[in-house]
Amino acid sequence: MIFDPICAVATPKGFSALAVIRCSGAGVWEKVTPFLKLDRIKPWRLNLTNFTVDGELIDELTAVFYKAPMSYTGEDMVELITHGSPIVLKLIMESLFKAGFREALPGEFTKRAVMNGKMDLLKAESIEVLVEAKTRKAHEAAAFIYQGKLGNTIDDIRQLLIRAMAEIEVELNYPGEVEASTEMVHNLLLEAKKRLDELVAHGENGISLTEGIRTVIAGRPNVGKSTLLNALLRKDRAIVTDIPGTTRDTIEEALSIDGTYFKIIDTAGIRKSDNLVEKLGIDRSIREIEQADLVVFMVDLTDPGQDLELFESIKPKLKRYVLLGNKLDLAKKCPESVELCISANSSEFLRSVEEKMLEKVADMLNPYEGELFITERQKALSYKALEFLNETVNSLTGGITMDIVSSFLHQTVKILDELTGKHLQEDLLDTIFKNFCVGK
Numbered sequence: 001m002i003f004d005p006i007c008a009v010a011t012p013k014g015f016s017a018l019a020v021i022r023c024s025g026a027g028v029w030e031k032v033t034p035f036l037k038l039d040r041i042k043p044w045r046l047n048l049t050n051f052t053v054d055g056e057l058i059d060e061l062t063a064v065f066y067k068a069p070m071s072y073t074g075e076d077m078v079e080l081i082t083h084g085s086p087i088v089l090k091l092i093m094e095s096l097f098k099a100g101f102r103e104a105l106p107g108e109f110t111k112r113a114v115m116n117g118k119m120d121l122l123k124a125e126s127i128e129v130l131v132e133a134k135t136r137k138a139h140e141a142a143a144f145i146y147q148g149k150l151g152n153t154i155d156d157i158r159q160l161l162i163r164a165m166a167e168i169e170v171e172l173n174y175p176g177e178v179e180a181s182t183e184m185v186h187n188l189l190l191e192a193k194k195r196l197d198e199l200v201a202h203g204e205n206g207i208s209l210t211e212g213i214r215t216v217i218a219g220r221p222n223v224g225k226s227t228l229l230n231a232l233l234r235k236d237r238a239i240v241t242d243i244p245g246t247t248r249d250t251i252e253e254a255l256s257i258d259g260t261y262f263k264i265i266d267t268a269g270i271r272k273s274d275n276l277v278e279k280l281g282i283d284r285s286i287r288e289i290e291q292a293d294l295v296v297f298m299v300d301l302t303d304p305g306q307d308l309e310l311f312e313s314i315k316p317k318l319k320r321y322v323l324l325g326n327k328l329d330l331a332k333k334c335p336e337s338v339e340l341c342i343s344a345n346s347s348e349f350l351r352s353v354e355e356k357m358l359e360k361v362a363d364m365l366n367p368y369e370g371e372l373f374i375t376e377r378q379k380a381l382s383y384k385a386l387e388f389l390n391e392t393v394n395s396l397t398g399g400i401t402m403d404i405v406s407s408f409l410h411q412t413v414k415i416l417d418e419l420t421g422k423h424l425q426e427d428l429l430d431t432i433f434k435n436f437c438v439g440k
Contacts, residue, residue, distance in 0.1 A: 003075060003112055005031055007096050008104035009089055010439030016084030021092060022439055023078045023101060024109060029065060031099045032078045035092075036063055043067045051080070053095050059088045073109055074116030107433030110440055114421055121421025122151045122378065124433075129210050129374050131440065134254065135261040137365065141206040141372050150371040150378075151420055153199060158416045160192040161389075161409050168406045182396070185405070189393050196386045199371055204379050205364045206372025208293055212254060212263030213361050216288045218314075219298035220307055221268075224326040227344040228298065229253065229266040232353070257354045260365060265292070289314060294360055295321045296353075299338055301331035308337060320360045324353065381419040388412040 005025030011018075023032060029041065035058075036049045043065045051058045059082050066077040082088055097103070110124050122145050129142035144150070164185045208214070217225045233253055251266040267285035289295055295318050299307040304325070311323060325334055325341035328349075334341035340356050342349035358365070373379045392408035416422075 005101045006104040006108060007093065007101040008109075008439040009093065010079075011084070013086070014084075015086065019082050019084040019089055020439075021080040021082060021089065021096075022104075022109060023080070023096065024071070024073045024075050024104075024112065025101075026075070027100075028076045028078055031096070031101065032063070032080075034099070035095060038063070041065050044070070046081075051082070051092055051095075053091070058091050058095070059083055059085075069116070069118070072118065073112040074118045075112060104438060105433075106438050107440060111433045120148075120151050122154075122419070123148060124421070125375050125378070127440065131437065133210070134212075135209070135256060135259050137259065138210045138261060141209045141374055144206075144372060145374055150373075153195065153371045154416055154420050157192045157195050157199075158413060160188050160195075161413050161416075164188040164192075165406060165409045165413070168402045168409070186393075186396055189389065189396065193386070193389050193393055196382065196389060200379075200382050200386050203371055203373040203382065206374050207376065207379060208361075208364055209261070209372070210374045212261045213293045213364060214265065214291065215262045215294045215296065215357065216265045216267055216285075216292040217296045217298065218267050218285060218289050220300070220310060223298045223300045223307065224344040225266050225298055226251075228296070228324075228326070228353070229264060231344055231347065231350055232264060257358060260358060260361070262294075262357070286314075290317050293319060293364065294357065295319075296324055296357070297321055298344075299323065299325045299335075301325045301327050301334065301338075301341060304335055304338070308335075322353075322356050322360055324356075378419060381415055385412050385415040385419070388415065 003025050005023065005028050007021060007023040010020045010022040033041065035051050035053060036047075037052065038047055038049050041047070044067075045064070047063045047065070048060070049063055050060050061083070062081040064079045064081070066072070066079075068074060068076045071077040080092065082092065093103075107128075110119075110127055113119050114121055114124050126142045126145035130139065130146060133139040133142055167185050167188075217228055219225055229251065232255055253264050253266075255262045255264050265288055267288055297307075297311050297314075297318075299311070315321070323337070323339045325331075325338040326344050328334065328341045329343040329346065340352060342353060373382065388408055389412050392405060392412065395408060396405050
């Protein structure tokens with residue numbers, strides 16, 4: 001597969017001791033070597049040389065040449081390790097553009113690696129998470145996929161389905177001569193379904209580890225939600241007043257507690273309101289509560305009745321929750337039904353709130369000694385494949401003809417291939433790689 005030559009600075013902007021310029025594509029060696037004083041090229045080795053333009057020294061650097069297909073992208077590549085001066089990088093990049101390179105798009109190097117068969121789509125997605133991991137656990141989840149363990153599991157499931165399809169195809173191609181073993185097909189599908197069920201049941205916890213455990217602070221107006229948010233963040237992020245309804249929209253902030261990544265969301269107070277803007281904020285609050293991994297529901301201890309009544313009405317929608325009483329300094333009493341009582345404006349209670357949050361998500365922190373998803377795409381396609389597989393099993397047990405069962409199996413395999421990248425679509429790749437950093 002031939003691609004036009006691209007190059008990009010693969011290291012962050014700014015001054016540094018070293019920087020890396022990455023180049024890949026057809027004719028890349030021929031376009032770079034005129035700038036370098038090298039008697040001969042030694043692939044896969046560090047070559048100390050000068051980068052010159054019309055006899056003028058731009059920088060002394062190290063060049064590494066990679067010969068296809070033994071490179072990151074599967075194409076001929078060159079990496080220039082330069083001094084990290086922005087002006088040096090600018091002059092070298094301008095020279096490369098004049099020589100026929102174009103600047104790489106975000107994620108284009110990894111996209112080419114996928115298209116050239118150097119890695120599957122799952123591994124490619126894990127690279128982005130490895131680069132952007134905010135906690136150790138997020139890094140571990142990404143590294144798990146980078147090693148190919150999720151891809152191996154998907155491939156095992158796929159092979160079970162292929163074997164079932166082969167059994168059916170023999171009967172369809174030789175009717176009257178060969179009869180497929182319904183029991184064998186059924187057993188293969190049940191085994192594939194069992195493996196996919198396990199993956200779907202536990203895999204989505206990986207998304208929370210990489211994107212943050214979605215944690216909503218909820219409750220009625222003026223109960224202290226914004227005060228708690230500011231206390232957790234150790235800074236004033238939300239406006240705090242005695243006027244009910246001050247927060248009209250959701251506020252999102254990232255927070256790390258003992259290495260666990262939380263995405264904290266402060267919501268508008270839930271109450272009946274005739275104000276259109278406030279009503280929109282309340283509607284959004286309810287949606288956030290329903291989607292949250294954890295809800296910290298706050299109760300005003302000076303008047304807990306309405307808060308507790310509201311909590312009971314939304315409790316069935318919650319996956320995990322902390323029922324947190326606030327304003328203990330004024331009420332002096334903590335109801336038995338409330339898990340933890342604090343004064344949000346006092347730092348002495350802060351650690352107990354953090355520990356309670358960690359306790360509630362403990363099942364997500366050590367989620368599963370198996371495969372994890374790290375993107376919503378992986379999760380959605382796995383769910384979709386499971387739906388088709390369930391329909392296939394039901395069709396087989398319901399006496400549906402083998403040609404229809406085969407059609408369902410083909411569709412399921414196609415979804416799994418889209419998940420791993422065996423079934424590539426250009427627009428799909430563009431969507432996935434557009435959020436990558438330039439140079440990767």
